[in-house]
Amino acid sequence: MNENIQFLRAFLKNPGKVGAIAPSSPELAQTMVNGLEPDRDNIILELGVGTGAITKFIEPILPDSDSYLGLELDPKLHLTLRHHYPDLRILQGNACEAYKIHQDSGLGKVRYLVCCLPFVSLPGNVADQIYKQIDMFMDDGCDLRIFQYAHGYYLPPALKLRERMRNLYGKSKRSKIVLKNVPPAYTLTWSTI
Numbered sequence: 596m597n598e599n600i601q602f603l604r605a606f607l608k609n610p611g612k613v614g615a616i617a618p619s620s621p622e623l624a625q626t627m628v629n630g631l632e633p634d635r636d637n638i639i640l641e642l643g644v645g646t647g648a649i650t651k652f653i654e655p656i657l658p659d660s661d662s663y664l665g666l667e668l669d670p671k672l673h674l675t676l677r678h679h680y681p682d683l684r685i686l687q688g689n690a691c692e693a694y695k696i697h698q699d700s701g702l703g704k705v706r707y708l709v710c711c712l713p714f715v716s717l718p719g720n721v722a723d724q725i726y727k728q729i730d731m732f733m734d735d736g737c738d739l740r741i742f743q744y745a746h747g748y749y750l751p752p753a754l755k756l757r758e759r760m761r762n763l764y765g766k767s768k769r770s771k772i773v774l775k776n777v778p779p780a781y782t783l784t785w786s787t788i
């Protein structure tokens with residue numbers, strides 16, 4: 596099945612959890628991976644892999660398959676990911692348990708947290724659980740990179756997320772707006788390293 600259609604189906608079934616009508620564009624995906632230099636001691640953990648729109652741009656910068664771990668909640672999307680990325684470790688799992696899942700994986704330190712989760716549409720209690728997981732990775736020293744859609748940039752959940760991260764980790768680095776994405780988006784990076 597076409598990836599866009601599969602993504603749209605997942606959205607229609609679970610709009611709050613998927614949070615977007617289309618996968619990230621190549622332009623947004625490229626912006627999400629700019630500057631990342633993973634290796635097996637400094638891995639990328641991708642939360643909310645979807646159909647792999649960003650993974651497609653992560654794969655070429657990985658020196659080996661031990662430099663990456665992906666988590667996707669939706670079992671159907673996960674099945675497709677396993678088919679498209681047989682060499683990558685992409686688990687069907689919940690970002691609310693990301694820290695333990697990473698510990699159990701035996702992989703190296705998470706240096707880059709590439710977070711594609713729809714915080715604006717997730718229930719507040721779920722977002723709070725995921726924030727706590729992010730905090731644990733940030734305490735160990737890492738870069739957190741997210742994207743936020745321009746149309747929702749000043750909605751309360753988006754503002755709350757940025758305020759929370761700013762209070763804990765200082766000012767973010769924001770990319771230029773990525774217009775070639777539906778909808779246009781910014782990427783934001785906080786670093787504790």
Ligand SMILES: C[S@@+](CC[C@H](N)C(=O)[O-])C[C@H]1O[C@@H](n2cnc3c(N)ncnc32)[C@H](O)[C@@H]1O
Nearest residue numbers: 612615618619643644645648668669689690711
């Ligand atoms: C906005 S989509 C991003 C997908 C893809 N990374 C992209 O940029 O096109 C968010 C993805 O996060 C997944 N997701 C939502 N909640 C999750 C959770 N608690 N743990 C893991 N994945 C989750 C959804 O199923 C969906 O595939």
